[in-house]
Amino acid sequence: MLRSIYIETYGCQMNFADTEIVNGILRKEGYEIAADIDGADAVFLNTCAIRDNAEQRIYGRLSNLSHLKKRNPHLVFGVLGCMAERLRANLLEQNSDVDIVCGPDEYRKLPALIDQAFEGEKGIRTQLSRVETYDDIVPLRTDGISAWVAVMRGCDKFCTFCVVPFTRGRERSRPMHGIVREVAGLLDRGFREVTLLGQNVNSYHDADADFADLLVAVAALDPQLRVRFTTSHPQDMSDRLIAAIAEHDNICKYIHLPFQSGSDRILALMNRTYSREHYLGLVKKIRAAVPDVALSTDVIAGFPTETEEDHQQTLSLMEEVRYDGAFMFKYSPREKTRAWNMGDDIPDEVKGRRLEEIIDLQRRISYEINRTIVGKRQRILLEGPSKRSDVEWMGRTDTNKTVIVPRGDFIAGDLLDVHISSATSATLFGRPVGIPAVEAA
Numbered sequence: 001m002l003r004s005i006y007i008e009t010y011g012c013q014m015n016f017a018d019t020e021i022v023n024g025i026l027r028k029e030g031y032e033i034a035a036d037i038d039g040a041d042a043v044f045l046n047t048c049a050i051r052d053n054a055e056q057r058i059y060g061r062l063s064n065l066s067h068l069k070k071r072n073p074h075l076v077f078g079v080l081g082c083m084a085e086r087l088r089a090n091l092l093e094q095n096s097d098v099d100i101v102c103g104p105d106e107y108r109k110l111p112a113l114i115d116q117a118f119e120g121e122k123g124i125r126t127q128l129s130r131v132e133t134y135d136d137i138v139p140l141r142t143d144g145i146s147a148w149v150a151v152m153r154g155c156d157k158f159c160t161f162c163v164v165p166f167t168r169g170r171e172r173s174r175p176m177h178g179i180v181r182e183v184a185g186l187l188d189r190g191f192r193e194v195t196l197l198g199q200n201v202n203s204y205h206d207a208d209a210d211f212a213d214l215l216v217a218v219a220a221l222d223p224q225l226r227v228r229f230t231t232s233h234p235q236d237m238s239d240r241l242i243a244a245i246a247e248h249d250n251i252c253k254y255i256h257l258p259f260q261s262g263s264d265r266i267l268a269l270m271n272r273t274y275s276r277e278h279y280l281g282l283v284k285k286i287r288a289a290v291p292d293v294a295l296s297t298d299v300i301a302g303f304p305t306e307t308e309e310d311h312q313q314t315l316s317l318m319e320e321v322r323y324d325g326a327f328m329f330k331y332s333p334r335e336k337t338r339a340w341n342m343g344d345d346i347p348d349e350v351k352g353r354r355l356e357e358i359i360d361l362q363r364r365i366s367y368e369i370n371r372t373i374v375g376k377r378q379r380i381l382l383e384g385p386s387k388r389s390d391v392e393w394m395g396r397t398d399t400n401k402t403v404i405v406p407r408g409d410f411i412a413g414d415l416l417d418v419h420i421s422s423a424t425s426a427t428l429f430g431r432p433v434g435i436p437a438v439e440a441a
């Protein structure tokens with residue numbers, strides 16, 4: 001009997017890429033991958049553990065899925081990903097609906113776990129690996145414009161707030177030839193953009209090759225292919241990598257460069273291994289080499305012992321750098337991390353207020369930057385109809401800004417020159433160059 005599996009994915013792009021790997025493994029073993037939860041024989045949640053609210057969301061989802069199990073007691077439920085790795089057997093103990101717990105390095109065991117679960121046996125696999133990169137697995141992707149390609153797994157940085165080294169294990173890189181082969185295959189299938197993924201892509205290595213070599217090798221496959229990457233750690237960003245971005249037209253002029261805090265004292269407590277001065281120097285160097293580069297970042301409000309003065313340092317760093325965008329979070333203590341033992345002394349209202357100040361500042365800066373683009377011409381890669389309206393299309397600039405254009409005779413994957421006519425802090429609006437504005441009505 002053909003069994004169908006449905007996977008719901010939460011968390012970062014690594015998890016979305018992993019779901020494609022899991023689907024690749026399951027399809028090869030003869031399972032059907034369901035597009036819809038209704039009627040699936042097994043339902044998996046590929047989970048995130050980065051902050052407590054990410055986990056609360058999963059608990060909420062598990063409890064509102066339990067009616068499915070009441071209706072069909074043979075339905076198999078599984079938890080994959082970072083929460084599976086973090087909580088292990090506790091998940092089975094806490095929630096009687098859960099049949100399978102499987103961590104990020106054990107996805108090859110899933111077919112066996114699923115078969116056992118259909119026989120009524122619960123199963124758990126959460127060993128982390130120093131070598132697993134799933135290099136030989138062909139991820140199951142739906143055709144599209146943009147693909148995510150994991151180039152490494154795990155993280156050795158051990159930032160003191162972060163659970164990732166515990167949920168994803170030690171850092172390891174995929175062989176370069178496997179990555180290049182995969183991207184060549186994506187090009188043949190019509191993909192126009194790839195994002196090379198890792199928790200810290202700057203420390204990628206394969207024999208003598210480093211991340212700059214990998215990026216150049218991928219970019220060389222086709223000058224029309226857009227190449228993106230994330231995430232860069234400020235300590236490991238090499239001059240060669242900056243030069244590679246500057247020298248290749250199809251390596252996007254967009255760098256996600258998390259700073260986390262503007263205070264040297266907090267950066268040291270976070271074990272980020274760079275200072276404010278180093279970070280600002282790096283930004284200056286990047287901007288000198290790549291003048292039109294867009295920068296985004298991650299920042300945490302309310303790390304243990306953070307004073308008003310530390311917080312002001314964070315705001316002033318943001319003012320100094322002027323990021324195009326930012327992901328902004330309240331500190332959330334995670335068990336096993338070193339910061340867990342530093343307590344969580346900043347009251348929630350204070351964290352909330354600091355976060356709001358950070359968000360307000362960033363929104364203003366994003367708006368100011370986007371406004372300077374109004375009236376200018378930008379080239380966008382069209383991704384498809386916009387989420388909000390079916391008479392509009394959305395595309396992205398090289399600098400990763402979302403642009404909405406009126407629907408025309410385009411197809412997804414087209415590179416389109418647009419005239420930017422207005423902007424908010426999050427979105428640009430434009431019309432194709434040469435097409436009169438009345439089209440937008």
Ligand code: SAH
Nearest residue numbers: 161162199231258298299300329330331332
């Ligand atoms: N590897 C990437 C990002 C990993 S997680 C990097 O090093 O930048 C994404 C972001 O979540 C982090 O950059 C950080 O800003 C945030 N984050 C991680 N752990 C957190 C925690 N315990 N509380 C709040 N935010 C956290």
Ligand code: SF4
Nearest residue numbers: 155157158159162164
């Ligand atoms: Fe977490 Fe730091 Fe590694 Fe990023 S670099 S995944 S924040 S430990």
Ligand code: F3S
Nearest residue numbers: 011012048049050082
């Ligand atoms: Fe979450 Fe795991 Fe990614 S904790 S952010 S899904 S690496």
